[in-house]
Amino acid sequence: MLRGLLTGFICAVAYLNASAQHYKYIDSTRICGIANYKKQVKADSNKRLVEIIKYIPSIKLDIRYATANNFMHRPMYKQAKAYARLPVVKALQEVEADLKSRGLGLKIFDAYRPYAVTIAFYETTPDTNFVANPKFGSKHNRGCAIDLTLMNLKTGKNLDMPTGFDSFSKKASANYAHANPQQTANRELLKTIMHAHGFTVLPTEWWHYDFDGWRNYQLADIPFTAL
Template identity: 70%
Template sequence: MIKSYSKLIFVIPLLCGLKAAKAQDYSSILHVENQAQYLEEVKADPNKKLVEIKKYIPEITLDIRYATANNFMHRKMYQQARAFARLPVVMALKDVEADLKTRGLGLKIYDAYRPYSVTVKFYKETPDTNFVADPKKGSKHNRGCAIDLGLIDLKTGKDTDMPTGFDSFSRKAGANYAELPKQEIDNRELLKSVMAAHGFKVISTEWWHYDYNGWPNYPLLDIPFAAI
């Protein structure tokens, strides 16, 4: 009995170790660029540069939730409250902001470029691919081509009424969910139409998540903000 128990003690850590290794080894099946590879890409094509959104659109509002504990992970995931995206993405966002300004509205950014390693952490804790990207495929956020955002009223500085808050894992967060007050639907649909006019597409499960139409041209990245 003691002999069998000792074998069990040995096997359980081994299995757990194999499981953990398998869970973390996503990058072995993907091309995820590090800083050196990224710099080579940018040298060959300046449009692949990650740029800070606030520097190109100073008037834009930031509410970087993953730099706080106010997110579904309930802890700080970013060390800096900053937002980056590929240069063409930011230039398209600049056009969106100008368009919205004529309507008395502006953008609030919740998240943009996300290092691949953070996506792995998200998935390990919440493996729901309706709301969290599968690391085996990577996220458009990891490519610097996805933006999480909402609308604000420029006069009041307050958020407009939307179906849910950011990062709500509910059916109401769906981009086409219909059982909502008219004002929430109108605001959501306005955001969808303006973003679409400038090259972005909303994903079906999250009204706040928009992918840049040119995302396939950009590789996955795992570069911390401090290194950009």
């Protein structure tokens, strides 16, 4: 009987150790997995990662990391979907409504990003001007960062910006001074509207906006298939 209990205990410990996720750059307790995520959502519905297009059907998606058209040159996501925390999506609803009155809309390149993908980015291109250091994680990992641009609702075309998405150059700066006047005006319009609804642009990337309440959300490593 004792031997059987001991064997069961050893097996249980082995299972827990095998199933626990460990990270080499950060204390694993700082990363929220699916079990903790479900507990957090049960306690506070604002913690939910929701699919953006289900709340804002007019938004267009161009999820580059579900394709090979990105700086990694391979798909990083199995699904071309965009998720964010519920308050983030509500703020985006306000942005989209504001833009619609101007004949414009949002196109999203990326939103919530599992922490494991941030590690892959860093180990391929450890330039922290454009890739988050996994020691600290990314606002994307919190479901509180959106990569996006403006599009013309009538033509469906993106407005001209100083660079394309994921350009690792000085021209990608949110304050680059030598873009042509139209590119500068478009970038500044995006900046003004996003700031008015609770987002702050990343200085090195004109397309990257952090939700001002990001500190309320934990880094997460949850695949899209689990949401």
